[in-house]
Amino acid sequence: MITVIGLGFVGLTTALGFSDKGYSVYGYDIDQKKKEMLTKGNIPFYEPYLNEKLNQHLNIGFKIVDDLQEAVDNSEVIFLCVGTPSKIDGSAHLGYIFDAIKSITACIKKPNFKVLVIKSTIPPSTTSERIKPYIENLGFKVGVDIGLTNNPEFLREGYAWEDFMNPDRIVIGQEEDKSGQYVESIYQSFNVPIYRVSLNTAEFIKYLSNTLLATLISFANEQSLIAKYIGDIDIKKSFQVLHLDKRWFGAPSNMTSYVYPGCGFGGYCLPKDTMALVNQALKNSYSPELLKGTLNVNETMKEFVVNDVAGKVTEKEHIGILGLAFKPNSNDIRDTPAKSIIDGLLRKGYKNIIAYDPMAIEEFKEAYSLPIEYSSDLKSLLAKVNHVVILTAWDEFLLNQESIKKKNVFDYRYIYD
Ligand SMILES: NC(=O)c1ccc[n+]([C@@H]2O[C@H](COP(=O)([O-])OP(=O)(O)OC[C@H]3O[C@@H](n4cnc5c(N)ncnc54)[C@H](O)[C@@H]3O)[C@@H](O)[C@H]2O)c1
Incomplete structure (x- = not known):
């Protein structure tokens, strides 16, 4: 079971794509209006195929939840697909990532090992130098209590579904094998080259x-x-x-x-x-x-x-x-x-x-x-x-x-x- 946090262009496509591959997926977003639309079977932006896929999987393989606890309890892997907009100085605003991590970790009960996968685009060294220390400050030992990987997304808007379902490559940034292996196993059925690289390398490849x-x-x-x-x-x-x-x-x-x-x-x-x-x-x-x-x-x-x-x-x-x-x-x-x-x-x-x-x-x-x-x-x-x-x-x-x-x-x- 998988949870996807953030149901925008990338998150919704990811959630529906994994549902289509047969996974049970929980979707969670803080935007109430967006969630309401989605639970009624409507997508809040234009993207070919997603409306049909939403109506095919909603409440079957794809469940949109208000209660993050239920999603986290039942998932082994949690994808973060929240926004990373620009700050005034051009740097990436990481606030949504940190907020999401705070909410997720508040639901994790040790020793249940969960793997966090950062799919949002974040500058090279962010996972190792910003996110890992942030998680450890919340009382979790990365690699022991919680897995941390990144998995940049290359989809193009307008082709989100086709690009997600038929990617050219899958890139997984990892610090330790166990977490990378979890994520790799999820992508096995996509039948494309999978590259497991360091956290910084994965982030860099996207940029x-x-x-x-x-x-x-x-x-x-x-x-x-x-x-x-x-x-x-x-x-x-x-x-x-x-x-x-x-x-x-x-x-x-x-x-x-x-x-x-x-x-x-x-x-x-x-x-x-x-x-x-x-x-x-x-x-x-x-x-x-x-x-x-x-x-x-x-x-x-x-x-x-x-x-x-x-x-x-x-x-x-x-x-x-x-x-x-x-x-x-x-x-x-x-x-x-x-x-x-x-x-x-x-x-x-x-x-x-x-x-x-x-x-x-x-x-x-x-x-x-x-x-x-x-x-x-x-x-x-x-x-x-x-x-x-x-x-x-x-x-x-x-x-x-x-x-x-x-x-x-x-x-x-x-x-x-
Ligand atoms: N749009 C693209 O074509 C594209 C392609 C590849 C990668 N990316 C990257 O993927 C990430 C997401 O992009 P997007 O276009 O899907 O953004 P988006 O703005 O469409 O969606 C982000 C969603 O995250 C939700 N969110 C924010 N904080 C949250 C929290 N704490 N908990 C739950 N939900 C939360 C927002 O409400 C929003 O619905 C960005 O880092 C972007 O750079 C985007």
Whole structure:
């Protein structure tokens, strides 16, 4: 039996994925509203397959509990999937992890050995230098009374179910074999390579992955700016030709999508994880210049978009923003470039901004309460504006290019030829 703490994108997928594999899973979250929705069979965000899987497993293999004691008593392994947002200085906020550990350990009765698995993304050395001492201060000897491992998650939003069920690799960070073995046995049926490594190595592998993706995007974005400043360069064609290099072949085709220009990366992972690794490196006396550049270019992209629009559109005119989610097929608006870009336009005095997104309007409105208008469909937005700014590469904008292209288009996702 397994308990999953934190039922967001990662935790809910993990809980349902293990239920699908035949485990009995308890799910626990402190967000009452989220729990109520889930217990009624509704998921609080958009993610393909999860609604069906929730309704298939709810109250059969997957039980959502109010009482953490019941879950802990009956589980051998407890996955922590709580958030690790950025603090002001860019470091990872570990408060949710510590709070969850405090609640879990309050339910553990020695000598019942339980293994804690940190699935949340935390900077290298956090499990060994912060979490282990924290647990030991609560009166548990790690490796003796309680097992401690980490198991970074690599799923992509929009593909959470497919990525969780068919991972490329499983990484388990361990300090002692017994706990690592527990976690490895849970993943046996996934039939993928399992790497048991040190705690720091497992944490590092996750950041290696996310900061590479962020750097690829910033590389492509910086190149697009160089090309724009030089002029008369077909940026989309240039990247398409770049992708024809034989050395890309065999690389998952999705990898090339990160080497493609846009208006900056966003979402819950790349910005915060890149900032956290920069912060962690600085704390350890190393200044990571390339990653600092990755973040700087990401900010520059958003400023470029604002200045580019401002250079070509007068303040009185109406501007249509197409796309609010940080990427297509998602309603996640956390750290979305659209927020900074709209903010920038508002600061420059643009008051007539109308935004449309196929999926993320409500989420965006609730999270940011910006003084702009929203349009419930593309057609009505197009009826009101002369200029459109594409900030998310939704298929809908590609399918409706004929009507969109009648306007003055700022295609910052390079979707059109
Ligand atoms: N979203 C992704 O694509 C993704 C991918 C890989 C890894 N990650 C990492 O996984 C972690 C979770 O990300 P997410 O997107 O699922 O976050 P999320 O914000 O969607 O979910 C976190 C959940 O944890 C709950 N929570 C917080 N404190 C709790 C506590 N003490 N007890 C019980 N529940 C608690 C919150 O209420 C929330 O529902 C983060 O560290 C993130 O970096 C995210």
